[in-house]
Amino acid sequence: MEKKDDKQYVDFVVTARKYKTLLTDKYRNRPFWNKTQPGEIFSALPGTIIEVVAHEGQDVSEGDLLLVLEAMKMQNRIIAPVAGVVREIFVKEGDKIGKHCLMMKIG
């Protein structure tokens, strides 16, 4: 006897073949990947901006100090990953920011 099955199966593709299956909540809530530009400076930790060193329009070289972010009881020096001109600064001293917050753009 085949059991009556009232589950809500969906199509799910693995290597070009469609399978009928259920999805998990964890799968539905998985993080989506976004392409980031090398000059976009995101916070890796949540914390407080205690110093903004670079100013808009400034020419920076790779390795220059841009700002200081106090997070996890450390004053973290945020340095330029690439050389360029500081196009935009999105934070000011005293700002409390979250994780993955866009702080600065270098172009």
Next chain:
Amino acid sequence: MSNLEKNIQTLREKKAVVEMGGGEAAIEKQAAMGKLTARERILALLDANSFHEYDMFVKHDGRDFGMDKKDYPGDGVVTGTGTIFGAPVCIYAQDFTVAGGSLGLQHARKITKIMDHALKMRCPIIGINDSGGARIQEGVQALAGYGEIFYRNTIASGVIPQISLILGPCAGGAVYSPALTDFVFVVENISKMFITGPDVIKTVLGEDISMEELGSARVHAEITGNAHFYARSEMECFEQIKHLVSYIPWNNAERAKSIPSCEPNVEYNIESIVPSDPRKPYDVRDVIRCIVDKSDFLEVQELWAANIVIGFGRMNGETVGFVANQPMVLAGVLDCDSSDKAARFIRFCDSFNIPIITLEDMPGYLPGVDQEHAGVIRHGAKVLYAYSEATVPKITVILRKAYGGGYIAMNSRHLGADFTFAWPSAEIAVMGPEGAANIIFKKEIMEAEDQDAMRQEKVKEYIEKFANPFVAASKGFIDSVIEPKETRSLLLHALELSALKEEFRPAKKHGLPPF
């Protein structure tokens, strides 16, 4: 009254004081939270009249902040020995009614003493966690206590089964003892586990999350995989533990106790469960229930990474571990979580002399950036490692799909399987027919006038040639192609034949699994 009688009287009075734990008010508070007390829990879990308590009169070590004037009965933890279905166990239960079950050095030393005892006596250790955390007043002594527990968890790992119950808060460093043990049990509305609590997360990250959302029983049973068994009440949790203890041996030198064999329930008909279309889902647990004694299957980590099923059953009365792809969830793919889940279970079975039966029906690994970036390579490698490393009897039955890396990973002959069987519906191939045809016949398909028709034709051609068990059987990779109805009897035969299996590995300090 003789002197002895007086002494006995004094002893009873002293015991009675300790047995009251934190006193009536604290016990009432514990009950109001829907929780049993430490002693009630132990008595409910162990065989009647089997519990004997140790170290009732241990005093705490706190000297600062006025702690020297405080008395904590039993120092907030009950330890002792007893039996479960006759199996000897060592047990401890943190007593939340005494100083919030907080852990100071003597509290920890009571725990490490009973752990040492369990290891020496080669019997399982059961820990019931219900504690506010480190006793801050004792400072670094409390940290020392945790460290000494973790060390023993590690040393005992793979020697005696270690079981943790989370029956209250278990936060900060305290979580690492359960995490090092073999099975973690959680109970709805009662268990709370996290490294940093909602308050710290709010202050530091600004993320507003409740304790339930962060680290409830359900979260650990379904999302993190920290918990192995999820219960709706403490009593249900104790029943689950008793069921588990009946399946596992007392230590790594023994085999699990066998019981009289019993046929599976006839309501499960193995031939009608698996649809012949490889794209259609079914519940692989029904296949397991067709195979195991009495159709009794104890699933482990039922809610987490449900695309793979693991658990215990019996064959001819002897415990067997099952690992099975679950086509009903995420098509039964291997991914980071399901690889972790299967690998750890395989290693448990190998440590404790439990043969492993693998039921395979999987389309491959889960595609996606999230998976690749989460390290599906190193997680997936754990499955290869665990199967290759295991020396217990290893038997595979391929029910339907066995594609690509998944075919190799799921206890293939190439990783040292002792027996490999395949149903006639098995498809053992380098990938699914659509994907393979797209690559092999790319030119023909591109050049065809009607590309879709050509693709369909080539897919059909590939299915006819390769989507079967006979190509693998022709190379000797499969021992026999069997009818589904023969599965149980052949598995019984294979287990009987491998009862005295011996297999050796080169001497080494330890291997380096890709954790």
